[in-house]
Amino acid sequence: MPKKNYSALLKSDANSLGLNLTDVQIKQLLQYLDLLRQWNTVHNLCAAASYEHMLAYHILDSLSVAANLDLANQQILDVGTGAGLPGVPLAIVIPSCQITLLDAKEKKISFIQHAINTLQLTNITAINSRIENYQPQNKFNLVISRAFASLDDFVKLAARLCSEEGKLITMKSNSKEFSVNTVIADNYQIVEIKKLVVPGIASERCLVIVR
DSSP states (O other): OOSSOHHHHHHHHHHHTTOOOOHHHHHHHHHHHHHHHHHHHHHOOSOOOOHHHHIIIIIIHHHHHHHHSOOTTOEEEEETOTTTTTHHHHHHHOTTSEEEEEESOHHHHHHHHHHHHHHTOSSEEEEEOOGGGOOOSSOEEEEEESSOSOHHHHHHHHGGGEEEEEEEEEEESOGGGOOTTOEETTTEEEEEEEEEOOTTOOSOEEEEEEO
């Protein structure tokens, strides 16, 4: 762990998002980040960056979802989760939700499973599969993606996994590219765009919500 007091920094930044995290949650989030950095040196799970950059762009960016959506008791699918983002941080801070993390790359799911075991997280399921081949027993209330293809492709591939009353949510960097009421694929359309302010990230972030 770096010498700087990242626990206090993360707690303060989470508070600015409206999240009051426990000491246990802070510890788990930083443990997850440490695991990611360790595995990344060998397995190239994400772009190499400084600790501060990864804290902002991976942990806090993920937490901004929890700050802007009601995730309690939801059945959530994280599509193209990569190293477990935003799914793992969300599972840590919203323990009542159940999150399935889906990715086609075995090495990334292996890392996630290691993180699940190390952090003793009981509300995550990691699945190694392409989305086209994934056949869950039940549909999800929320289907989310942080870095999976275009919005059109995401909706076309993921809509069948979303319950009738559920939502498809994608994290994007430019809200001006999207407009409410725009039709996406079949009968789906953008119903809301939430602009995000993430500590440590100067560029714009937003959630595009489709139903």
